[in-house]
Each structure stands twice: as structure tokens, then as C-alpha cells.
Amino acid sequence: MSTYDIPLLIRGKLITDNMIEFKGRGGELVFRSPDVERYLDQIPLSEPVKMADMYELTFDDIVHYLAELGRRLNTETNPYLREAFELSCKTSSLSANILRFQYDQVMPSLFAPEHVREVAETRIGIATLEGWTRQELNDGRVAYTRPLGARGMHVTAGNSPLCAAITVLWSCITRSDAVIKSPSNDPLTSLAIGRTMLDFAPDHPLTKHYSVAYWKGGNVDFESKIYSPENFEKIVAWGGFSSMKHITRYIQPGLELVAMDPKLSGTIIGREAFDSDETMRHVAELIAVDFGSFNQEGCANARVISVQSGTDKAGLERLNKLAEYTYEALQRLPVEISEPVKVLDSELKEEMLGIRDSSFYRIVGDIDNRGAVIVSQIPDPVDFAPLLACRVANFVPCDKIDEAVELVTVHTQTIGVYPESLKKQYREKLAFMGGQRIVSLGAHVLMNWSLPHDAMEPVRRLCRWINDEDCSVDSFQAAAWPAQSCVAC
Numbered sequence: 409m410s411t412y413d414i415p416l417l418i419r420g421k422l423i424t425d426n427m428i429e430f431k432g433r434g435g436e437l438v439f440r441s442p443d444v445e446r447y448l449d450q451i452p453l454s455e456p457v458k459m460a461d462m463y464e465l466t467f468d469d470i471v472h473y474l475a476e477l478g479r480r481l482n483t484e485t486n487p488y489l490r491e492a493f494e495l496s497c498k499t500s501s502l503s504a505n506i507l508r509f510q511y512d513q514v515m516p517s518l519f520a521p522e523h524v525r526e527v528a529e530t531r532i533g534i535a536t537l538e539g540w541t542r543q544e545l546n547d548g549r550v551a552y553t554r555p556l557g558a559r560g561m562h563v564t565a566g567n568s569p570l571c572a573a574i575t576v577l578w579s580c581i582t583r584s585d586a587v588i589k590s591p592s593n594d595p596l597t598s599l600a601i602g603r604t605m606l607d608f609a610p611d612h613p614l615t616k617h618y619s620v621a622y623w624k625g626g627n628v629d630f631e632s633k634i635y636s637p638e639n640f641e642k643i644v645a646w647g648g649f650s651s652m653k654h655i656t657r658y659i660q661p662g663l664e665l666v667a668m669d670p671k672l673s674g675t676i677i678g679r680e681a682f683d684s685d686e687t688m689r690h691v692a693e694l695i696a697v698d699f700g701s702f703n704q705e706g707c708a709n710a711r712v713i714s715v716q717s718g719t720d721k722a723g724l725e726r727l728n729k730l731a732e733y734t735y736e737a738l739q740r741l742p743v744e745i746s747e748p749v750k751v752l753d754s755e756l757k758e759e760m761l762g763i764r765d766s767s768f769y770r771i772v773g774d775i776d777n778r779g780a781v782i783v784s785q786i787p788d789p790v791d792f793a794p795l796l797a798c799r800v801a802n803f804v805p806c807d808k809i810d811e812a813v814e815l816v817t818v819h820t821q822t823i824g825v826y827p828e829s830l831k832k833q834y835r836e837k838l839a840f841m842g843g844q845r846i847v848s849l850g851a852h853v854l855m856n857w858s859l860p861h862d863a864m865e866p867v868r869r870l871c872r873w874i875n876d877e878d879c880s881v882d883s884f885q886a887a888a889w890p891a892q893s894c895v896a897c
Contacts, residue, residue: 412495414441414595417602417620418450420610430624432499432592439595441622445630451621452639453559453585461613462557462583467534470580471521473614477576478519480604483511488600496569499593501705501750507569509744510702515573518857528581530858531867537581540876548883555871557584558641561634563625563655565646565668566593567705574857575644576601576618582870585617587640591647595622626654637662642870644668666869668862671707671821671844672794673852675699676812676834677715680827682726691826692733694850698824699801700738700746700779701853708822708845708852711796712789714812717805719787727805731772731781738779738799748777749798756800759792787811809834818842821862824849 416423426446430439444451453459483490493511497504517523528534532555535541540552560579564571572588575598579586588598598620605615623630635643635658645655646668659665675698681691698710717727738746752775760782763769769790773780779799782790789804796802806812813834816823820842825831826849835846844863847854855861 410436410498411438411440412491412596414439414590414599414622416442416444416447416622417599417606417618418447419453419619420606420616422603422606423447430592430622437495437498439592439622441595444621444623447621448630448633451587451619451634453617454639456559456585459557459559459583459585459617462617465583465613467528467538470583470614471524473609473612474519474524474577474580475521476608477601477604478516480608481511481516481519481573481601483508486600486604488596488603492569492594492596492600495596496594499595500566501593502568502703503743503747503750505743505747506702506745510569513744514570518570518573518577523858524577524581526858527577527867531865532581532871537583547885548881550878550881552876552878554874554876555582555868556874557582558870558872559585559639560587560642560644560870561640562586562588563643563645563647563651564588564591564594564598566591566595568702569594569597571646572598572601577857578867578870579618580614582867583617584642584870587619587621589625590620590622592625625651631658635663636660641872642666644866644870664869666864666866668866670819671862672712672819673708673710673822673824674712674714674815674820675710675824675826675849675852676809676830677713677826677849678809678830679716679718681715681730682717688730689733689737691849692730693737694824694826695730695734695801696737696741697745697850698852700741700799703746703749704797704799706853708855710822710824710852711801712793712815713801713803714806714815715803716807716809716812719805719807723805723807724785727803728770728772728783731770731783731803734801734803735772735779735781738781746799748779750777752777752798753795756792756795756797759790759795760800763790789815813837813841816841816843821845822847822852824852 423442426443427440428443432439480486481489483493493507496507540554543551562575564575590598602618602620609615642664644666648670652669695713715727717723760775768786770783771780782802784804787806790802793802816838822845823838823843824847831846838846
């Protein structure tokens with residue numbers, strides 16, 4: 409049984425005392441980490457005024473710091489990141505090829521100066537981040553508004569190491585004090601980034617406002633003490649339904665939850681996909697990318713693919729042929745973005761075995777780790793659609809696009825659409841139904857963090873928006889307001 413030590417990092421200080429053991433997922437690994445209950449008084453930033461040192465930085469200083477950090481994030485040259493990668497190969501559902509691509513190619517790009525500036529400018533505005541923005545309002549007052557970083561607890565997900573990097577990006581842009589609770593299926597990536605910070609800039613304010621802790625989730629005694637408005641203004645949580653439900657018990661006035669809820673994503677394909685055999689093959693390749701990339705571990709991956717093939721015999725024949733082309737395309741995806749999964753989910757496998765001989769469904773591919781396409785022969789998704797994973801998608805026939813739109817719910821994140829013309833026609837209805845992100849087919853997992861995420865703007869929500877209101881100016885119309893209009897908050 410392998411044992412890994414996970415130090416506690418608190419604002420530039422690495423702690424390896426008072427270690428206790430935790431069993432990793434599956435019971436094949438043991439983690440040793442400091443007992444966080446002994447450091448309850450140190451993990452939160454007890455004096456918020458100590459965040460002032462980050463406001464001595466210009467935004468250019470932040471860009472330079474992140475660029476240097478990004479240059480050092482490589483598994484070949486960075487021993488901390490290499491250890492995180494090696495452990496992730498054991499704990500993650502992703503293959504080594506996919507993980508190495510995410511660590512060495514995608515992660516450093518998140519800290520590139522042009523990306524950092526674009527995220528900051530599009531989501532808040534660099535000038536707004538740099539100081540107090542002046543506004544003259546209709547009642548004559550002059551207001552000055554500034555976003556200030558918050559003390560945040562970040563409960564990150566372990567389905568991708570990129571979650572750790574995105575947390576760093578958002579926290580630095582907003583000048584926030586960040587405490588990361590690492591997940592059991594990726595306990596080292598956030599720490600590896602923090603140790604890299606310590607190596608090249610140990611006294612930098614951004615290093616001094618970054619902490620990483622590991623404890624077993626669900627420790628109610630500890631969490632009820634640390635999750636309080638005296639310690640944090642924000643909890644930023646990524647995760648599945650049960651973990652999100654658990655965190656909500658701690659929300660109270662003064663402590664805001666910024667929730668990256670579990671989501672499902674799907675695809676809508678118009679009849680134009682069947683214009684020619686060449687078009688069908690092209691569409692199949694795009695669909696394969698959308699549900700096969702990163703082995704379908706992300707919320708943005710497609711799962712239910714609604715296709716305007718028609719529901720009659722001829723329509724089902726077209727749908728089955730498209731599924732065959734898609735399965736073939738799935739097997740050809742580059743290994744750095746998709747590979748046969750380590751183990752097919754047991755519950756999903758059981759459900760697939762249960763429908764294998766049903767006349768209502770056809771399975772293209774074997775029930776194994778290479779993935780499959782379940783083709784509904786009726787205009788309904790499989791009952792176990794929320795379980796779709798491990799490179800398994802469900803094709804559903806429809807006669808009209810409106811039937812596909814009806815499948816969208818408040819839990820739908822990304823919707824891939826083909827052809828492009830359908831997007832403008834249906835995007836408002838898709839939004840009303842609950843859809844959050846409408847993209848071109850083939851772009852499900854091509855996330856751009858300069859855009860809103862999960863139908864909100866998390867970078868803005870990480871900030872506390874403060875007003876300084878000058879009501880002493882001559883033009884202020886205080887006398888025009890009746891006394892009864894003044895309400896207490």
C-alpha cells in the first residue's frame with residue numbers, strides 16, 4: 409500500500425507536524441496530513457485588514473506573477489507537479505496521457521498574460537479592479553465603487569487538475585485570500601502549485617494569501633467550526649450532489665455559497681446532418697469529441713444526443729448509421745484527449761446489460777472500457793441517462809427540434825447544436841428551459857474562462873462590491889425623498 413504525505417500550507421508556511429492517516433478512495437492508498445483541527449485558529453485569515461498588502465500590487469504585478477508561475481508548471485521540471493501527476497494517475501478516472509496533457513499543456517496556458525488580462529477585462533474590467541470607479545447618479549450623489557477580494561474557502565473537485573489552477577487564477581485576479589480544501593482524488597495539485605509559489609516568490613503577497621488543507625470531507629465537528637462568517641465571506645464549491653448538499657448546511661447570513669453544481673450536458677442535431685454520407689461522418693466526428701473528450705469526466709461533456717432523424721423506420725436506420733460512424737470516430741480520438749477508461753462504472757454497466765436485449769434500444773460497441781453509443785429506438789432517453797459516463801452516449805431520435813428542446817432542464821449546462829443556424833433560432837427557448845451554455849457542435853469541452861460559467865459570473869461573485877457615496881454635493885436631491893421611502897436593511 410502506497411503512502412503519501414500531504415503537508416498543510418498556510419500563507420507561505422509549510423506544516424508537516426501532527427500528521428494523521430487517511431485512507432484514499434478504493435483503500436489502496438494512505439494519505440498522511442496534519443490534523444487540521446490543531447490549526448483551526450490559523451487556517452482562516454483572522455484579521456481581514458491583512459489583505460491590504462495585495463492592494464499595493466498593480467494588476468501588471470499580478471500578471472507578471474502568474475506568468476512566472478505558469479512557466480514553472482511542468483511535470484518534467486517541477487518535482488511537486490510531477491508527484492501530483494503520478495498520484496493522480498492512481499486516483500483519477502483519467503488516463504496518464506490525458507492527465508499529462510492537462511498538466512503540461514492546458515494548465516500553464518491558463519496563466520498566460522493574454523489569458524489573465526482577458527479574463528479580468530471581460531468579467532470585471534482591469535480599471536475597475538485597480539481602484540474606485542466614479543459614478544454620478546440621477547439623485548445627484550457621486551458614488552465610488554470598488555470590488556475587493558474576499559476571504560474564500562474553495563472546496564475543489566478532483567475530476568480534473570485544472571480545477572486547482574482555475575481557483576488560483578480567480579483568486580489572484582480578485583486579490584482574494586484563498587483557502588483550498590483538496591479532494592481525495594486529487595490531494596496534491598493545489599499543494600504543488602502552492603509549493604511552486606513558495607519556491608520562486610516566498611514573500612509575495614499572492615503567495616502569502618494562498619493556503620491548502622486536506623481533511624476527510626464530512627467532518628461535521630471541524631467544518632461547523634471553520635465554515636463561519638467570522639472566518640470566510642465566501643465558500644466556492646465544486647462537486648457532486650451529495651457533497652453540495654452537505655455544504656449547504658453551513659450557509660448562513662454573512663457566508664455566501666458560490667456553487668458549481670453538478671450539471672449534465674447534451675446535444676441537438678438537426679436533419680441537415682443527413683444531407684450526405686460525408687456530412688454524417690463529419691457530424692459523427694464532432695459528436696465523438698463532445699462526449700469522448702477527457703473520458704466524459706466533465707459537466708460539459710455531452711451525454712444525451714437528440715437527433716432529428718425521424719422516428720419512423722427510415723429515420724431509425726439513419727440514426728443507427730450515425731451512431732456507428734460516431735463509435736468509429738470515438739476510437740480514433742487522440743490519446744491525449746480520450747482513451748479507453750480504466751474501469752467501466754459498475755452501475756452503468758449493469759444498466760447497459762439490462763437493456764442489451766431490449767427492442768427499444770440498440771448498443772453500438774461492446775459493453776466494455778472502450779465506450780459505446782446507446783441508440784434509443786423510441787423518442788425517449790434511457791432511464792439511467794444521469795449515469796452516462798465512461799465514453800457512453802445515448803442517441804435519441806426526434807421528428808421536430810422542439811421535442812429535443814423539451815429535454816433541457818435547469819440542470820443542463822452545455823448544449824451543442826448542429827447546424828449553426830439552429831442556435832439563433834432556439835437559443836432563447838433553450839435559455840428559458842434552463843440551458844446555460846450554447847455552443848457549436850464539437851466545442852462542448854472547449855471552455856473559455858473569460859466567459860460566464862454555470863449561468864453566473866464567479867469572478868465577480870468572488871468579490872465584495874463596496875460603495876463610497878458622496879451625498880454632500882450641492883446637486884444631491886435628499887429633500888425630494890419622503891421620509892417613508894427610507895427603509896432599513
